[in-house]
Amino acid sequence: MLSxxxxxxxxxxxxxxxxxxxxxxxxxxxxxKSYLKKANENNTLYTRYTSANINLRxxxxxxxxxxxxxxxxxxxxxLSYNSNKTWAQVKYNNNSGWVSATYLTSKAEQDYKLGTTxxxxxxxxxxxxxxxxxxxxxxxxxxKIYEEKNGWLxxxxxxxxxxxxxxxxx
Numbered sequence: 001m002l003s004x005x006x007x008x009x010x011x012x013x014x015x016x017x018x019x020x021x022x023x024x025x026x027x028x029x030x031x032x033k034s035y036l037k038k039a040n041e042n043n044t045l046y047t048r049y050t051s052a053n054i055n056l057r058x059x060x061x062x063x064x065x066x067x068x069x070x071x072x073x074x075x076x077x078x079l080s081y082n083s084n085k086t087w088a089q090v091k092y093n094n095n096s097g098w099v100s101a102t103y104l105t106s107k108a109e110q111d112y113k114l115g116t117t118x119x120x121x122x123x124x125x126x127x128x129x130x131x132x133x134x135x136x137x138x139x140x141x142x143x144k145i146y147e148e149k150n151g152w153l154x155x156x157x158x159x160x161x162x163x164x165x166x167x168x169x170x
């Protein structure tokens with residue numbers, strides 16, 4: 001039995017066009033089209049990101065069979081929610097299933113390390129000396145380091161993201 005507002009994609013019709021065949025979580029089923037309503041154009045309510053490695057399940061329950069694990073920061077399309085919005089039906093890499101809505105966020109979380117400036121240091125718009133200075137960070141400032149490339153770090157300081165010379169951060 002399908003929950004209300006579950007999105008299905010027809011794969012075949014009976015000869016009169018009254019019954020629709022579809023795949024749902026790996027099983028072929030039929031439904032009378034009078035029980036269906038047309039979904040929006042791309043069937044997506046929202047695009048969200050996973051805040052942890054989460055289980056994609058056949059139905060909205062922790063006791064439901066796991067299909068596979070969706071990795072942290074994966075982009076998923078939310079197709080629908082259960083009645084109390086604790087579970088979301090999502091599509092990920094052409095697979096549909098249910099995930100706990102608790103682990104969906106509107107932005108991907110970037111992995112970072114923490115660092116400390118060893119001197120006053122310019123936070124720049126670009127990773128070079130020609131990049132406009134956004135702010136001068138004090139010595140011993142705590143920064144989030146997102147990546148290092150060619151002697152420059154992409155960091156954030158007081159929610160300002162920019163670049164600084166790597167040799168001045170420990």
